[in-house]
Amino acid sequence: MMTKKMEQAINDQMQKEFYSSYLYLSMSAYCYENNLKGFGHWMKLQSQEETSHGMKFYEYMIARGNRVLLEPIEQPPHAFKSLTEVIQKSLEHEKKVTALLHRLYELTMKEKDYASQGILQWYINEQVEEEATVNEILQKLKLISDKSSAILYLDKEMGKRAP
Numbered sequence: 001m002m003t004k005k006m007e008q009a010i011n012d013q014m015q016k017e018f019y020s021s022y023l024y025l026s027m028s029a030y031c032y033e034n035n036l037k038g039f040g041h042w043m044k045l046q047s048q049e050e051t052s053h054g055m056k057f058y059e060y061m062i063a064r065g066n067r068v069l070l071e072p073i074e075q076p077p078h079a080f081k082s083l084t085e086v087i088q089k090s091l092e093h094e095k096k097v098t099a100l101l102h103r104l105y106e107l108t109m110k111e112k113d114y115a116s117q118g119i120l121q122w123y124i125n126e127q128v129e130e131e132a133t134v135n136e137i138l139q140k141l142k143l144i145s146d147k148s149s150a151i152l153y154l155d156k157e158m159g160k161r162a163p
Ligand code: OFO
Pocket: 017, 020, 050, 053, 094, 097, 123, 126, 127, 130
């Protein structure tokens, strides 16, 4: 069993993961509304991945004999100015999540919670990959600027993401 402090902190992070899922689903809807089916698909899968991150914490809390306390999830943004803004916001969000996970890892050191260090290392590694992927998409979008044929090509590529 983990300490109450750790329990609260993991419940908070679980909420962030489910919020991430909600955020990506909102971004997905924006893409579909704007006829960017590939990006819509990519964002939808990203949303599912974030749900699985939330569930990983859920299962972990149960395995440790701790209390799962589901917190309210606020409404994500839904009005975006452009596709580039969507991706930019996604990168900003991932950076925030990374910082939160680092803080959580610091807490495991204070609380001497070695088991939680193991699982958090997984999340931290995952963030490196996620930030790199989103950043790559953003750089491509900046490169092609608003050339619609290139955006359509990229949209097709995004549509190839497998679950
Ligand atoms: Fe965006 O990845 Fe969860 O933690």
